[in-house]
Ligand SMILES: [Zn+2]
């Protein structure tokens with residue numbers, strides 16, 4: 001498969017209007033990989049031909065591992081754990097969760113959205129968004145980020161903030177740890193700040209949201 005044919009996949013996988021970008025990975029990096037790595041080109045194939053969900057999920061995970069330099073690591077969760085350990089041993093300050101590789105579960109939904117977008121671009125409009133990484137909420141399609149909790153419940157219960165300023169700065173403990181504010185937060189209660197899930201109902205029903213990166 002030629003590099004040219006893989007560009008649609010590359011653009012969608014690294015972030016476009018309907019898909020998230022991958023933290024720390026620019027399009028130039030991805031293009032370099034695509035040009036020099038036959039396995040990566042091979043993985044692209046399934047997104048721009050016709051593939052089953054299982055194939056998309058499997059190839060998407062492989063693509064993500066290659067993109068973030070995971071080499072022959074078998075799965076993203078292992079890679080995430082390895083990178084976490086490396087960061088913990090390298091410095092004593094807190095590990096910024098958003099700098100770790102995405103989880104396998106989150107990548108599943110990313111890959112599904114990428115496939116859907118590629119298919120739409122090449123003219124296949126027969127797929128249903130809610131089968132491919134999106135869900136309908138209040139009349140709008142919003143991306144499904146993952147189907148697992150962000151952390152074990154015991155941890156989620158101890159991470160909370162007490163911001164008086166809308167949780168929009170790095171000083172917000174929840175934000176700093178890559179978590180959305182929750183009902184256990186002192187002031188915002190996870191409903192009234194910039195770090196909680198909110199849907200702007202004033203926007204047109206057909207709007208498709210770009211995922212927060
Ligand atoms: Zn806060």
Ligand SMILES: [Zn+2]
Nearest residue numbers: 167181188193
């Ligand atoms: Zn908050």
